[in-house]
Amino acid sequence: MATVFMKWLETSPTAYDRGIQLLTLGRIQRIKERIANAYVHAGMRVLEIGCGTGTLTAMMAARGAEVTGIDASPSMLAEAERKVAQEGLEDHVTLKYMDAVLIGERFPPASFDLIVSTLVFSELSPYEQRYILEACKTLLAPNGRLLIADEVIPTGALRRLFYYVVRLPLALLTWLLTRTSATALRDFESLLEQTGFQARAVASHLGGSLVLYDILPAEIARAEANLPPTVIGRLQHRVTFRTLLLDLWLLFFRIIPPYPKVRTGLYMIGNPTPESPVLVTGNFDLTVRRVVKAIDGKVNVWLLVADSAGINVWCAAGGGYFSAEKVIAAVKSSRLEEVVRHHALILPQLCANGVDGWRIRKEIHWGVHWGPAKARDIPAYLDANRKKTDAMRWVRFPLKDRLEMVTVTLGFYGLLILLPVFIFWRPMFWPITFSIVGLSYFYAIVHPWLPGRDGLYKSIPLSLIALAGLLVYTTVWNPLPAVDLFHWMVILTGLSVFTGAELQGMSPLMRGEQANWGWEAVIGLALVALYWLVPLALGWR
Amino acid sequence: MSMQPTLLSSLKEHLTLAKELRHLEIHFYPEKCKGVWQCYEVCPVGCWTPNYEARVAIFHDPEKCIACGACVLQCPQDAIELK
Numbered sequence: 001m002a003t004v005f006m007k008w009l010e011t012s013p014t015a016y017d018r019g020i021q022l023l024t025l026g027r028i029q030r031i032k033e034r035i036a037n038a039y040v041h042a043g044m045r046v047l048e049i050g051c052g053t054g055t056l057t058a059m060m061a062a063r064g065a066e067v068t069g070i071d072a073s074p075s076m077l078a079e080a081e082r083k084v085a086q087e088g089l090e091d092h093v094t095l096k097y098m099d100a101v102l103i104g105e106r107f108p109p110a111s112f113d114l115i116v117s118t119l120v121f122s123e124l125s126p127y128e129q130r131y132i133l134e135a136c137k138t139l140l141a142p143n144g145r146l147l148i149a150d151e152v153i154p155t156g157a158l159r160r161l162f163y164y165v166v167r168l169p170l171a172l173l174t175w176l177l178t179r180t181s182a183t184a185l186r187d188f189e190s191l192l193e194q195t196g197f198q199a200r201a202v203a204s205h206l207g208g209s210l211v212l213y214d215i216l217p218a219e220i221a222r223a224e225a226n227l228p229p230t231v232i233g234r235l236q237h238r239v240t241f242r243t244l245l246l247d248l249w250l251l252f253f254r255i256i257p258p259y260p261k262v263r264t265g266l267y268m269i270g271n272p273t274p275e276s277p278v279l280v281t282g283n284f285d286l287t288v289r290r291v292v293k294a295i296d297g298k299v300n301v302w303l304l305v306a307d308s309a310g311i312n313v314w315c316a317a318g319g320g321y322f323s324a325e326k327v328i329a330a331v332k333s334s335r336l337e338e339v340v341r342h343h344a345l346i347l348p349q350l351c352a353n354g355v356d357g358w359r360i361r362k363e364i365h366w367g368v369h370w371g372p373a374k375a376r377d378i379p380a381y382l383d384a385n386r387k388k389t390d391a392m393r394w395v396r397f398p399l400k401d402r403l404e405m406v407t408v409t410l411g412f413y414g415l416l417i418l419l420p421v422f423i424f425w426r427p428m429f430w431p432i433t434f435s436i437v438g439l440s441y442f443y444a445i446v447h448p449w450l451p452g453r454d455g456l457y458k459s460i461p462l463s464l465i466a467l468a469g470l471l472v473y474t475t476v477w478n479p480l481p482a483v484d485l486f487h488w489m490v491i492l493t494g495l496s497v498f499t500g501a502e503l504q505g506m507s508p509l510m511r512g513e514q515a516n517w518g519w520e521a522v523i524g525l526a527l528v529a530l531y532w533l534v535p536l537a538l539g540w541r
Numbered sequence: 542m543s544m545q546p547t548l549l550s551s552l553k554e555h556l557t558l559a560k561e562l563r564h565l566e567i568h569f570y571p572e573k574c575k576g577v578w579q580c581y582e583v584c585p586v587g588c589w590t591p592n593y594e595a596r597v598a599i600f601h602d603p604e605k606c607i608a609c610g611a612c613v614l615q616c617p618q619d620a621i622e623l624k
Contacts, residue, residue: 349583353614370582453604508585508586509586509607
C-alpha cells in the first residue's frame, strides 16, 4: 500500500505541467511561446536541456527546427515522446535520457545553433550550473545563442518582499494540488559573466522572479582565472534544533515528498588529502547526515553527494532515480579529478540494484568498489583497506531498525486510517488507535520469531495472537456481546494483515511489498464484507 | 487520453508489478562465470559465495533471494538472469 500512495504523491508528468503553470501563473507558457516564435527558425539545430514533458520541444519542432531534447526523468521523457508523436513531429525531434551535466561529453563541439533550458538551472547546484555553462560554450556553433528561463530571487528589497509574500503561499498551494515544487536561482547573472557569457534579460514576469535570459558568448573571452576557486564545504556531525526537528518529521512522515535534500557536490569529512578515499552517496538529507555521523572524527574522506532525488540509495536505485548517469554527472561536475590523485570510488553496496558499476568503469575510467551495506561500518571497512566482511555485506533488520520503521509506517498510515475513523466513527477512535499502535510495535518486536519470511505470512500468527488477546479480554475483564466480539475479531484480523504486509517494504531483507499488494486488497475487501454480512445473515442486532 | 496517474492507475500498476515480482527467480549460468565476484560483493542477503579454486561463483539459498537484481546488473559476463 505504501508505494501506491507514494506513487500518487510523487509529481507525475501531467501534474508537473499543471503545477508549473500554476506556480508561474501561466507566465512560463508565454515565455515558451516567445522562445519558439522569436528565436527559432527552420533548419536550426536546437538542444533543449531538461525538455520535461516536451511542451517547448514540440513548439520548436513545429517551427521547423531539428530539436534534441534531453531529460533525466524517464517518466517525463515518455510523456514528451507521446506529445511529440501526437503532433507528428517525430522526424524533427530526438529525445534522450541524459543528465544535463553530461552534455559536453555526449555531443560534439559546435553542434547546436541554439541551446534552451527552462526551469532546470534552479534545480542544480552552483557547480553543476557552472559545468553545464562551460559545456554550452563549446557546444554552441559560431553565432550560437543560449536561452535560459528560470525562477530567480529578485533584487531590491521591495521586490524581494513582494516575492516572498506572493510566492510562498503560491508554492504551498501548488504543492498541495500537484505535488510540484521548485527553487529559485540566486546571483545567476554573475555566474554567467564568470563563465564567459553576456546575458540580457529579455522578459521579466511576476515582479522580476521569472526571467528569460538571452545569452551570447562574451566578445572578449575572460581568462579562466576569473572563476572563483571551487570551495569545498566540510560536513560535520552536529545536533542542532534544526536536525532534531527534521529527525522528528522524518521519523513519522519520511515517505511524504518533497524529501529534504542536501546540495549535490563534493564535501570534506575531516581533513582529507588528495590520497584520501572518495565515498559516494545519495542526496537524501537523512542519508548524508547518517554517513557523516558514522565517519566524522574517525577517518578523513571525500564525500561525493550525487542526485538521488532526495530518496535513500536503495529505494532510489531500485526506482530508477539513482543511476550510473547520476554518479558520472557528480564526478564530472565536482571536478573530482582535479581534487584527488586516485581514480577509485566507493559506492554504497545498497545502490548496486540500480547503479551500473561497469558503466562508470568503462565510461569515465574510475574504479568502483562496493562499500559496506550500512554507513556505520565505513570506518572499519576503510581501516581494513576496503576489505568487506560478510557481516558488513549482509543486511540485518535489528530491533532498533524495526522499531524505527514501524514508527515511520505508523506516522503515515496511522493518519490514513485514524483520520477517517476520527471523523466518521468517533466512538471507535481510541480503541482502534490503541490496537493499531499496539499491534505494530508488538509485531516489530516479535518479527524474527514469527514463522515465514513473508510479511503477509507472518501476519497469520500475528492475527491469531491478537484474537487470543481479544478472547482473554472478553472472558476475564469485559464480556462483549456476540456482535461486538465478532466485529472486533474482524477488525483485529484486518489490522494484523495490514501491519504484517506494510512492514514488508521497510527492509531490503524482504521482497518488495508490492508482492503482497493484491492479497492485502483481497483480504481487506473480504473482511469488510464479513463485517457487514455475517451479523445481517445471522440476524444479530 | 490522459496519463494522469490516479490512485486507481497507481493501484493497477502495482498489482501488475506484484504479479511479476512474486515469480522472479535467479537463473545462473556457471559456464559463463569468470569469477569476478561482483555478485558476492553486492548481494545484501548472502545468496552468493565465491569458489576461489574453481574461480566460479556459487548460488545457494534461493529462498533467501529478494529479487533486487543487484547481481544481475553488476555481472560483467551476463551470467545471471532474473526472470
